[in-house]
Amino acid sequence: MKYYDKLIFELSKTGRRGYTLPACKWEDGLDGIPENLKRNHAPELPEVSEPDTVRHYVNLSNMNFGVDTGFYPLGSCTMKYNPRINEEMASHPGFSGLHPLQPAETVRGAMELYRILSDALCAVTGMSAFTLNPFAGAHGELTGLMIMRQYHFSKGDTKRTKIIVPDSAHGTNPASAAVCGLEVVQVKSTANGTVDVNDLKPLLDDTVAGIMMTNPNTLGLFESEISEIADLVHAAGGLLYYDGANMNALLGKVRPGDMGFDIMHLNLHKTFSTPHGGGGPGAGPVGVAGFLREYLPYPSVGADVSGGYTWAKGSHTAGRISGFHGNFGVLIKAYAYILMLGRQNVKNAGPYAVLAANYIKESLKDCYKLPIGSVCKHEFVFDGLADAPEGVTTLDVAKRLLDYGFHAPTIYFPLLFHQSIMIEPTETESVETLDAFIEAMRKIAGEAAENPEILKSAPHNTPVSRPDETQAAVHPILKYRRQS
């Protein structure tokens, strides 16, 4: 691979152009702008030709590793393949050309899609209504907690300010609760890795707003006592929040609504195959049980008298959490995925994801430490190498895996173990890919015993070897400054 790390500003040559703007038809257009807000000199934009620009971005993209280039078993992230038909649907000019401020009567197709996607998400989750407005999973969590808080407040129950979060939870759970102004209380896990009901009971009093749970949890284990937990929390006057990060394991099989959850979010960029982060924005729709419908954020899409659609606002709404209606392109992609799978195949995603995870777990448990050996769901956690020579860590295993052409799994999470390696293969991988990954992991375990230095100094085959993470964190260089 050709090493390439230039910034586009470094390609800039004064006066070079790839495009010429038409002559300005107006006066300078600066009338009425106060003197101190006017530019004194032209903005320093890169000056490059079209081929320079195209090569720059293609070369940069070649440096990238993504789900389009290889296996990406990043635990808790559900890095499933992003089907191309999703992109085709989202780039349809009838959708991509819309402006969010267009009058409702000119965007009825988009509003209809919003409604039928909401209905589809209700069907697979057992919820009563969804807002599609939140922009990502953590944004969904915040939205859900705002709904929870608003529900208690509107009943005059202002002392419910505590949120219970298991010690295995995603870090976003306590963070979202804190942002929402709620106090976080941790509940412990049992030795089997699920929520300790006996530790939960004494926490339940009249100051509890609710509990946030992920099921299956971050260890890939189904919280089998969820019914009892739901009864206990409800009896104490609290609500149950479902973090949908791991919904892929249950899709089409088990519904959070049936487990007793009142509020939940889904990560469309995980379970519903839309791209993650750098590959495209996320979406974190929030669903609620019937008694919370009126608390959803606005704007939502309601029915108008003539059988069409209108923008609506619930009577107890938790407020506005986005300017418009979410990352609409992502919603189109998720809907395309749902239609592509259909009612029959949507039930297959979870079982195949679970099968793939158990296949890897069973194939590697003799060379990696498996703290909890029961059947996992869509992901599982090793606690490092079974026989780690002094000084060889999970980080070294992860770095060495890059040399074999795989993205590293999630490491050092969950925090329950010191050397966590969290693996989630998803249903989209073939058995050949899983076997190749297993073989690489076995080779690395062998190398750790015979030649630990090759792990300590890995990666050897990537454009960048080990960055100095401490320096990068302590003295990050965040701004480009032109060399004079």
Added chain:
Amino acid sequence: MSKIADGLLYSESHEWVKMENGIATVGITDFAQKSMGNIVYVDMPEPDDEVSQNEEFGAVESVKAASDLYSPVSGVVTEVNEALDDEPGLLNKDAYANWIIKVKISEPAELETLMDAAAYTDFLAKEA
């Protein structure tokens, strides 16, 4: 193996205490720094702040995780180790030579609740 220094007192949350003339010097143990990995930031209180035993007094952030610091003693902070502002990695270099805060203790009886080196060695053996 993690180093354990003789003559210090230890807490279950992996802080160490060195007592001299009613002043407790407090740091984190070698086990703590190894578990954290490369430390990039230490959040410390200000001199004259009050701290209480087993209550949070700051945090350590590494490339892996962020972890709260729990005070092994109660009292008033007399000094903080400002060298850690510029070079938090000192805790990785030598966790016992580089302290975090000094506290004028108000409850000497609390020291009885801490472990000596031998007890901490046993405690670590059970933890790991």
